[in-house]
Every structure is written in structure tokens, then in C-alpha cells.
Amino acid sequence: MNAPLAAAHSAYDLDNLCINTLRFLSIDAVQKADSGHPGLPLGAAPMAYVLWTRFLKHHPANATWVDRDRFVLSAGHGSALLYSLLHLTGYDLSLEQIKQFRQWGSVTPGHPERGLTPGVETTTGPLGQGFGNGVGLAMAEAHLAARYNRTDFEIINHFTYALVSDGDLMEGVAAEAASLAGHLKLGKLIYLYDDNQITLSAGTDITFTEDRARRFEAYGWHTHLVEDGNDLAAIERAILSARDETKRPSLILVRTHLGYGSPNKQDTYTAHGSPLGEKEVRLTKQNLGWPTEPSFYIPDPARAHFREAIAKGGAEETKWNDRFAAYARAFPELAQELQQATGGALPTGWDEGIPIFPVDSKGMATRVASGKVMNAIAPRLHALIGGSADLDPSTHTALSGLGDFEPPGVSARDRQGSEGGGWSFAGRNLHFGVREHAMGAILNGLAAHGGTVPFGATFLIFSDYMRPPIRLAALMGLHVIYVFTHDSIALGEDGSTHQPVEQLAGLRAVPRLNVIRPGDANETAVAWRVALETHDRPVALILTRQDVPTLDRARFASADGLRRGGYVLADAPGGKPALILIATGSEVALIVAARETLLARKVAVRIVSLPSWALFDAQPRDYRDAVLPPSIRARLAVEAGVSQGWHRYVGDSGDVLGIERFGASAPGDVMLRNYGFTVENVCARALALLR
Numbered sequence: 195m196n197a198p199l200a201a202a203h204s205a206y207d208l209d210n211l212c213i214n215t216l217r218f219l220s221i222d223a224v225q226k227a228d229s230g231h232p233g234l235p236l237g238a239a240p241m242a243y244v245l246w247t248r249f250l251k252h253h254p255a256n257a258t259w260v261d262r263d264r265f266v267l268s269a270g271h272g273s274a275l276l277y278s279l280l281h282l283t284g285y286d287l288s289l290e291q292i293k294q295f296r297q298w299g300s301v302t303p304g305h306p307e308r309g310l311t312p313g314v315e316t317t318t319g320p321l322g323q324g325f326g327n328g329v330g331l332a333m334a335e336a337h338l339a340a341r342y343n344r345t346d347f348e349i350i351n352h353f354t355y356a357l358v359s360d361g362d363l364m365e366g367v368a369a370e371a372a373s374l375a376g377h378l379k380l381g382k383l384i385y386l387y388d389d390n391q392i393t394l395s396a397g398t399d400i401t402f403t404e405d406r407a408r409r410f411e412a413y414g415w416h417t418h419l420v421e422d423g424n425d426l427a428a429i430e431r432a433i434l435s436a437r438d439e440t441k442r443p444s445l446i447l448v449r450t451h452l453g454y455g456s457p458n459k460q461d462t463y464t465a466h467g468s469p470l471g472e473k474e475v476r477l478t479k480q481n482l483g484w485p486t487e488p489s490f491y492i493p494d495p496a497r498a499h500f501r502e503a504i505a506k507g508g509a510e511e512t513k514w515n516d517r518f519a520a521y522a523r524a525f526p527e528l529a530q531e532l533q534q535a536t537g538g539a540l541p542t543g544w545d546e547g548i549p550i551f552p553v554d555s556k557g558m559a560t561r562v563a564s565g566k567v568m569n570a571i572a573p574r575l576h577a578l579i580g581g582s583a584d585l586d587p588s589t590h591t592a593l594s595g596l597g598d599f600e601p602p603g604v605s606a607r608d609r610q611g612s613e614g615g616g617w618s619f620a621g622r623n624l625h626f627g628v629r630e631h632a633m634g635a636i637l638n639g640l641a642a643h644g645g646t647v648p649f650g651a652t653f654l655i656f657s658d659y660m661r662p663p664i665r666l667a668a669l670m671g672l673h674v675i676y677v678f679t680h681d682s683i684a685l686g687e688d689g690s691t692h693q694p695v696e697q698l699a700g701l702r703a704v705p706r707l708n709v710i711r712p713g714d715a716n717e718t719a720v721a722w723r724v725a726l727e728t729h730d731r732p733v734a735l736i737l738t739r740q741d742v743p744t745l746d747r748a749r750f751a752s753a754d755g756l757r758r759g760g761y762v763l764a765d766a767p768g769g770k771p772a773l774i775l776i777a778t779g780s781e782v783a784l785i786v787a788a789r790e791t792l793l794a795r796k797v798a799v800r801i802v803s804l805p806s807w808a809l810f811d812a813q814p815r816d817y818r819d820a821v822l823p824p825s826i827r828a829r830l831a832v833e834a835g836v837s838q839g840w841h842r843y844v845g846d847s848g849d850v851l852g853i854e855r856f857g858a859s860a861p862g863d864v865m866l867r868n869y870g871f872t873v874e875n876v877c878a879r880a881l882a883l884l885r
């Protein structure tokens with residue numbers, strides 16, 4: 195070690211040395227990238243240090259150990275701090291990657307991304323989402339603990355921590371999630387709030403002046419104030435008290451300084467989101483007694499101290515493995531079930547109860563079929579948990595008799611909305627309340643935790659309230675299932691506010707989201723199979739409010755065709771169509787009826803059910819061309835939604851019977867008639883294509 199460095203070290207205690215290592219590793223990464231957020235790492239390094247070295251149960255050599263504590267950097271713009279923590283504690287993240295912060299091909303992107311960087315639990319950056327994810331992670335822990343732990347066998351027992359910022363607390367999704375977390379008494383949820391009173395463009399005095407502690411107390415949270423964000427003992431006491439509080443989530447308000455140590459930028463918004471600049475980095479290092487050279491400097495004692503995490507975490511995991519082995523001997527079935535669930539595998543026979551729906555010209559709503567299918571699967575697939583945003587009676591997503599996920603200690607008897615089967619964290623019916631946005635973020639946390647296959651339901655129209663977490667689920671490749679019902683103007687009297695028109699197109703535009711709109715009860719059953727067999731992405735099931743006929747699969751092709759996204763439901767005589775009608779969901783019945791009329795008029799028509807564009811597009815060209823032969827240019831797509839995107843399937847010479855305006859308030863059948871969804875109109879539009 196050279197003389198200035200040795201001098202620098204002697205002035206420090208080990209804690210300070212480590213904290214400044216975190217600070218300057220982060221700041222050097224931002225400076226080298228000439229892009230990023232230096233303010234948060236400088237201010238929040240002490241609390242991160244205390245949490246990660248004194249409390250966090252994790253094993254850097256096995257980032258996915260089931261019983262690790264979860265840590266979410268909800269203020270994802272502070273990613274450099276997280277990468278520094280991961281590198282220093284010994285995750286598979288090299289110093290070279292820290293130097294490649296925000297560069298093409300690196301695993302250190304601008305904001306943390308799950309699946310890319312070992313140790314990153316959820317993708318954060320859109321403020322407030324991580325806050326909601328944490329609630330989902332804690333719910334998963336509570337649920338799995340309630341289901342699998344046995345006396346003397348604590349198999350699942352970990353905390354969920356997050357670092358949250360002003361922006362996180364300002365976003366509405368945090369309010370929804372906090373309200374639910376307080377109601378649920380999630381005692382193992384602990385958030386450290388980086389209370390630096392500065393945001394991206396201003397001080398919080400011009401936007402955010404409510405009493406945050408009292409706000410969270412009103413939600414039912416335990417709060418604890420740390421007046422000096424550099425006071426390690428106070429931070430430690432606060433985390434201890436939060437861990438001791440078992441009946442309430444905790445918010446630790448830590449008063450910090452954005453850009454701490456920067457002589458000219460501390461406590462100003464200029465430290466938030468732009469590199470400090472070479473000169474200011476130097477001044478900051480000098481101010482905090484840090485050697486200005488070399489950059490990316492990691493003193494050996496600091497590295498050694500952080501790296502103790504590997505031995506400590508390894509010992510914890512070994513103890514856990516022994517405990518789990520003993521558990522597996524005592525409770526082999528539970529152990530196997532837990533392993534399957536956390537490994538994302540479906541248990542053998544999971545689908546045995548799925549009904550085959552008999553031919554029925556009156557039929558049933560696909561939401562009703564979906565409810566029957568879910569209730570047939572759920573008893574065999576314990577990982578399936580979820581609920582709706584206060585719409586169970588409408589979405590048909592209640593899992594009958596499988597318990598309500600509610601805080602223990604209160605009797606469920608006589609409570610309205612209870613699904614039966616007991617009231618505890620072992621309950622599999624999640625009641626999200628009227629909180630769609632938080633529902634989406636919580637589903638992401640549940641899925642990210644592992645061990646559950648979460649579903650969430652609401653009306654299709656309100657999927658708009660969940661778009662940010664849906665997008666993140668797709669970005670993360672999380673296995674989340676959405677059940678969106680009341681999927682068109684045919685929902686009727688509730689009127690235009692409730693009638694989705696552009697939502698399907700909007701959802702289909704999200705990369706890696708599988709949108710499926712099944713056409714009858716049996717397609718709905720296959721859609722659920724696909725939804726559960728899919729592991730690497732979210733699936734949105736789009737279901738009707740109104741009844742649709744259950745097709746005779748002896749006359750029409752098997753509903754298994756849904757697996758390929760689109761299939762020929764019935765062909766023209768001799769397999770030589772002149773015209774193709776394509777539909778999804780409730781409009782399948784309409785083209786089936788139109789086919790009768792057209793055949794009677796000797797029109798050689800093929801009908802195609804196309805419930806999932808995503809699945810269909812993933813098929814080989816041969817298959818797609820066999821379903822929609824390029825030579826047949828007379829094609830009509832029928833769907834009760836905007837036509838946007840359908841021209842891909844009908845081509846320049848085709849036509850789309852869609853909806854290019856908002857709905858109206860009237861009975862569903864009247865709506866459909868007035869919007870042209872009639873056999874006569876389908877036939878007229880189709881025949882026009884042949885002229």
C-alpha cells in the first residue's frame with residue numbers, strides 16, 4: 195500500500211472505510227459512464243452498509259437460496275450502490291462489470307434488472323414499483339411459512355427489506371401497497387426510507403410535505419426515526435426494533451443528505467441524476483478523506499470485511515440445508531411439494547380435474563368456465579394463489595374453500611367475501627381491495643419470490659390501472675397470470691367507462707406478454723393449461739362477461755388448437771376456401787354462425803379461431819401459412835375492439851370488423867347489434883371482399 199493510502203486508512207475505522215468504499219465505487223462508476231445517479235449512493239451508503247453487513251441473511255455464492263432475506267432497491271436509480279454491494283459482498287459480479295456500468299452488453303444496466311445481474315431480486319426504476327414488489331415478496335414469505343413450517347421446522351423464515359426514496363413514497367402505487375401491507379400486518383417487511391428531502395428537480399418542500407411517519411402509522415405501520423443517516427448505531431437500533439415488531443410492517447425514516455460529502459452539490463438536486471464531474475468527484479474524495487487515485491479503489495480490509503458475507507451466508511445455508519433434510523425426512527410430501535413449487539415445476543396430475551365442457555348452444559361466459567377450471571386445478575396445484583381487486587363475484591376467481599389470506603388471529607366467521615377454508619396466511623385467496631396498481635406490483639413480488647404461481651383479476655378496462663407492473667412482469671419474464679374479464683362492449687349497461695375498446699391492442703403491444711382470448715369454455719380450459727405450463731413470461735387471459743356457445747368439437751377442430759395460437763376451426767368444403775373469417779373470444783361464435791349462412795349461399799368459407807397472436811406468431815411459417823394461406827386474400831377479422839394490428843393477419847386486401855370509437859350504455863346484445871356485430875353484417879362485409 196502506498197503512503198497516502200496507508201495514511202488514508204489509518205484515519206478510518208473499518209466501518210467508515212467500508213462505507214466510503216461503497217460511496218466511491220458507486221461514484222466512480224457513474225463518473226466513468228458519464229451517466230447515472232451519484233446522490234443516493236453518497237447519502238444512503240451507511241444504511242445500506244449496516245443492513246448488508248449486520249442483518250441481511252444472504253449467500254453471495256448462491257444468489258437464489260430459497261430462504262435468503264430479500265432486498266429490493268426500490269429507488270432503482272441508485273443502482274450503482276446495489277452493484278457495489280453485490281460486487282463487494284462477493285456475488286458473481288466482477289469489478290470489470292462495475293467499470294462497465296450502463297454500457298452495451300454489461301450486466302450493470304442503468305437500473306437494476308432481475309435475471310441479468312445475480313442478486314437483483316426485482317427490476318426497479320419506475321418509482322413505487324419496488325415498494326409494491328416488496329409487499330408481494332413479504333406476502334409470499336408469510337404464505338409459504340404458514341403452509342410449510344412445522345413445529346421445530348422453520349423452513350421459511352426470512353425478512354423482506356427495501357430501500358425506498360421520496361419518489362417511491364410519492365407514487366400512488368406505494369400508498370395502495372402500504373395500505374394493504376398494514377392491513378395484513380406483514381411484520382417481516384422492513385423499509386428503509388432515504389429521507390433526503392430532495393428529488394430530481396427540486397426540494398420536497400415544494401411538493402411533498404405531509405408527515406410521512408404519521409401517514410404510515412395511519413396505515414398500520416411501525417415507524418422509527420433515525421435523525422442522522424451517518425449514525426450507524428442508530429440505524430442498527432432501528433433495524434433491530436423493526437425486526438422485533440412482528441405484527442406491523444416497519445418504515446425506518448432515515449434523515450440523509452443527497453450527495454453527501456460533495457462540497458458544491460450536497461443537498462441540491464444537481465446531485466441526484468447527473469455525474470458530479472471529475473473535479474467535484476475529486477473534491478468529494480478529498481472532503482471525505484479518500485484517496486483521489488486510483489479510481490475504483492477497494493481497500494483490502496474493506497473488501498475482506500464485505501466478503502465475510504460468503505462464509506456467513508454459507509454457514510447459514512448449510513444450517514438450513516441440514517434443517518431441510520431433517521424436514522424432508524419428517525414431512526416428505528410437504529418437502530417435495532415445496533421443492534417443486536420453488537423450482538417452478540407442476541406436480542404430477544395437476545391437470546387431472548380440468549373439466550371437458552359439453553356442447554351447449556346457450557353456453558357459458560368464459561369467465562365462468564375459467565372459474566370452474568381454476569377451482570378444478572387449485573386443489574392439486576398448491577402454488578396457485580391469487581385474487582382480484584374487489585371483483586371476485588364478477589371475475590369468478592375465488593378459490594372456493596381454500597382459505598383467505600388474512601392476518602392470523604381474527605376469525606373469518608360470518609365475514610362477507612370470505613371464500614371459506616379458514617383465515618390465515620395459509621389462505622390462497624388474496625384480497626387486494628380496490629387496488630389494481632398495487633395488485634400488479636404485488637403479483638410481481640409474489641412471482642419473483644418463487645414458490646407461488648400468482649394470479650390477479652379485474653375487469654379488462656382496469657388493466658390500464660396495472661400497465662406499469664404488467665410491463666415489468668414481461669420485462670422480468672415473471673410467471674404471473676392475469677384474469678381480465680368483461681372484455682368488450684358486450685358487458686353492456688355499465689357503459690363506455692367500463693367497456694374496453696383499445697385495451698386488447700394495448701396489451702398485445704407489450705413484448706413477451708402472452709395475451710389469450712379464448713372463444714368458448716373448452717378453449718378457456720386449454721388457455722389455463724397454457725397459462726400454467728408457461729414459465730418464462732406473464733399470461734393475460736381475456737374473458738367474456740356474457741355467455742358464449744360451447745362448440746361441438748366433433749364438428750369443429752379440437753380446442754387444443756389454442757396451443758398454437760390460431761387454428762382452423764372449420765374448413766371450406768374440400769379444403770378449398772375462397773374466404774377466411776378470423777375471430778377471437780366471443781366473436782368466434784359470430785363467425786361460426788356467419789359460416790352457416792355463407793355455406794348456405796355456397797361461399798367456400800374457412801373459419802379460424804385466433805385466440806393468441808403471441809402464440810400464433812411463434813409458430814413456424816409453414817403452420818401459419820397453412821392456417822392463413824397467402825393465396826387467400828379475402829379475409830375478414832372480427833373482434834370487438836380496435837382494429838389496430840389486425841391488418842397483419844388480414845393483409846391489404848382484407849377487412850376488419852372492429853370498433854373505432856368508445857362504447858355506450860345499453861344492454862350487451864343491443865350494443866353488439868348497433869356496433870355491427872351481427873351475422874348479417876359479418877356476411878355482408880365478407881361478401882364485399884369477394885366482389
Ligand SMILES: Cc1ncc(C[n+]2csc(CCOP(=O)(O)OP(=O)(O)O)c2C)c(N)n1
Nearest residue numbers: 234319320321359360361362392393394466
Ligand atoms: C414512475 C417514475 N416517474 C419518474 C421517474 C424519473 N425519476 C427518477 S428519480 C426521480 C425522483 C428522485 O427523487 P428521490 O426519489 O427522492 O430520489 P433521490 O433524489 O433521493 O435520489 C424521478 C422523478 C421514475 N424513475 N419513475
